[in-house]
Amino acid sequence: xxxxxxxxMSALQHAVYCLxxxxxxxxxxxxxxxxxxxxxxxxxxxxxxxxGRRARGIRRASGxxxxxxxxGIAGIADLVEFHLSQDGETPYPVEYKRGKAKLxxxxxxxxxxxxxxLEEMTGRPVPAGALFYAQTKRxxxxxxxxxxxxxxxxxxxxxxxxxxxxATPPAIYRADRCRACSLxxxxxxxxxxxxxxxxxxxxxxxxxxxxPPS
Amino acid sequence: xxxxxxxxxxTTEGAALRKDGENLVAEVEGAERARVPFHMLGSVVAFGPVxxxxxxxxxxxxxxxSLVLLDRVDRFQARVExxxxxxxxxxxxxxxxxxxxxxxxxxxxxxxxxxxRSVLLRHLRDHGEGDGQxxxxxxxxxxxxxxxxxxxxxxxxxxxxHLRGAEGEAAQLYFSVFGHLVRxxxxxxxxxxxxxxxxxxxVNAVLSFxxxxxxxxCRSAAESVGLDPAVGFLHRDRPGRPSxxxxxxxxxxxxxxxxxxxxxxxxxxxxxxxxxTRDGGGVLLTEEGRRTVLTAWxxxxxEERLHPFLDEKAPLGLVPYLQAQFLSRHLRGDLDAYxxxxxx
Ligand code: SF4
Numbered sequence: 303x304x305x306x307x308x309x310x311m312s313a314l315q316h317a318v319y320c321l322x323x324x325x326x327x328x329x330x331x332x333x334x335x336x337x338x339x340x341x342x343x344x345x346x347x348x349x350x351x352x353x354g355r356r357a358r359g360i361r362r363a364s365g366x367x368x369x370x371x372x373x374g375i376a377g378i379a380d381l382v383e384f385h386l387s388q389d390g391e392t393p394y395p396v397e398y399k400r401g402k403a404k405l406x407x408x409x410x411x412x413x414x415x416x417x418x419x420l421e422e423m424t425g426r427p428v429p430a431g432a433l434f435y436a437q438t439k440r441x442x443x444x445x446x447x448x449x450x451x452x453x454x455x456x457x458x459x460x461x462x463x464x465x466x467x468x469a470t471p472p473a474i475y476r477a478d479r480c481r482a483c484s485l486x487x488x489x490x491x492x493x494x495x496x497x498x499x500x501x502x503x504x505x506x507x508x509x510x511x512x513x514p515p516s
Numbered sequence: 517x518x519x520x521x522x523x524x525x526x527t528t529e530g531a532a533l534r535k536d537g538e539n540l541v542a543e544v545e546g547a548e549r550a551r552v553p554f555h556m557l558g559s560v561v562a563f564g565p566v567x568x569x570x571x572x573x574x575x576x577x578x579x580x581x582s583l584v585l586l587d588r589v590d591r592f593q594a595r596v597e598x599x600x601x602x603x604x605x606x607x608x609x610x611x612x613x614x615x616x617x618x619x620x621x622x623x624x625x626x627x628x629x630x631x632x633r634s635v636l637l638r639h640l641r642d643h644g645e646g647d648g649q650x651x652x653x654x655x656x657x658x659x660x661x662x663x664x665x666x667x668x669x670x671x672x673x674x675x676x677x678h679l680r681g682a683e684g685e686a687a688q689l690y691f692s693v694f695g696h697l698v699r700x701x702x703x704x705x706x707x708x709x710x711x712x713x714x715x716x717x718x719v720n721a722v723l724s725f726x727x728x729x730x731x732x733x734c735r736s737a738a739e740s741v742g743l744d745p746a747v748g749f750l751h752r753d754r755p756g757r758p759s760x761x762x763x764x765x766x767x768x769x770x771x772x773x774x775x776x777x778x779x780x781x782x783x784x785x786x787x788x789x790x791x792x793t794r795d796g797g798g799v800l801l802t803e804e805g806r807r808t809v810l811t812a813w814x815x816x817x818x819e820e821r822l823h824p825f826l827d828e829k830a831p832l833g834l835v836p837y838l839q840a841q842f843l844s845r846h847l848r849g850d851l852d853a854y855x856x857x858x859x860x
């Protein structure tokens with residue numbers, strides 16, 4: 303039997319934010335090309351160039367294809383640095399993000415997934431990576447601790463379940479999330495919470511009320 | 517709210533459309549007559565002999581702009597389609613639902629009958645007294661019977677044949693009094709009962725033309741949410757027929773097309789001279805007449821109304837897209853039914 307298609311690692315950040323959002327984008331292929339996503343593409347077009355460069359004991363590889371058979375995920379890393387130490391090279395993924403650090407852990411999970419892939423691919427521990435935020439031009443180091451690893455594996459499992467069932471999870475409206483969601487107009491979480499059958503019956507009832515005398 | 521993108525209608529014979537950078541350029545006899553950036557364009561509809569460059573076709577496909585060619589008598593000829601066509605999971609759901617479409621058909625017919633009735637009631641309210649007693653009574657009687665059809669639909673009338681029958685009965689009732697709604701002082705502007713292919717009077721000529729425009733918009737709406745425009749619920753599948761587009765159009769017709777036709781004729785924006793009679797009795801809009809309709813159509817699409825289910829104001833031109841979107845969310849299991857668009 304064919305192994306299942308790997309889950310694209312770029313879906314993980316969406317899945318942390320909202321599992322439905324990940325399904326709409328990666329399963330149903332709905333895509334709201336708003337300003338944010340467009341800028342994201344441009345940024346990636348710049349950083350996706352494969353090839354390597356050397357600097358001060360650090361070997362750098364950009365556009366590296368990563369995968370984990372154990373987790374069933376795959377994707378392309380913006381940049382992986384290999385830090386030279388006495389016992390060899392330690393991989394250190396660096397992911398570029400537009401804007402600044404976010405309150406939720408989506409970016410960290412995506413990065414940690416890269417770390418897990420690198421561990422499996424190189425057989426060496428990958429203790430940390432970094433997120434580079436375009437707006438603040440700063441690197442933030444992210445340690446891959448037990449918590450983050452668990453969250454990452456859980457996110458992969460949740461996505462796997464959604465992909466296998468080919469079922470988009472129902473919308474649950476949450477103002478803090480949905481208002482900032484680029485897919486809200488395709489998702490329409492508020493309307494989806496409304497039972498249509500009852501609404502339709504009420505509409506017809508109202509339409510058939512006798513006209514008020516004018 | 518999603519932007520209402522422009523539709524470019526090209527009616528001038530011999531016009532040439534080409535790509536220039538990120539723009540569409542329309543030329544007539546070598547002179548530039550229009551220039552529209554691709555990002556502001558939703559679709560292009562070319563009537564009759566219009567030249568379209570291959571580079572422009574490619575750009576339309578790449579930018580998700582639907583490009584449609586109609587012949588001299590507004591029949592569909594061809595459409596340019598891009599590489600991403602449809603959401604396969606959604607289409608599977610659509611095909612599955614088309615095997616047992618009762619409740620979707622119920623919604624579509626409810627929306628249509630309710631809106632037909634609203635058009636008639638609105639006429640009674642605005643002009644009932646000027647009409648004289650007999651027409652007003654006839655229209656009221658039809659409204660009564662349409663109300664009873666709605667009750668039957670709401671009470672759970674089942675079976676596709678019955679649902680389709682209710683739709684047919686309503687259409688017949690509605691068009692039996694539609695002539696009373698035509699108040700043009702021009703004696704030639706009369707409605708002799710619904711006729712198509714060819715339309716046999718000016719009112720039918722305008723209706724047919726508007727239905728063509730609306731079909732095109734509904735088809736684009738279905739495609740833009742990933743639905744297959746050829747597989748319908750109310751309309752039976754037939755090769756070459758955009759059955760789903762026709763389905764989506766049903767509930768919108770009375771308001772978007774019929775009312776617009778009436779206001780163009782009754783306000784004498786269209787007069788007898790805007791029509792020509794062909795051999796065999798078919799009546800068509802002249803080129804000038806079409807231009808009047810197209811301008812009014814574009815304006816009407818920009819008008820905002822409360823969308824009853826969305827519970828927000830939306831331009832009328834966006835309603836086909838919103839309805840297609842709600843249909844797709846129903847098919848994917850997010851909504852327990854398809855919410856009709858009720859005009860109020
Ligand atoms: S609008 Fe809300 S529920 Fe819908 S995808 Fe976005 S975050 Fe998720």
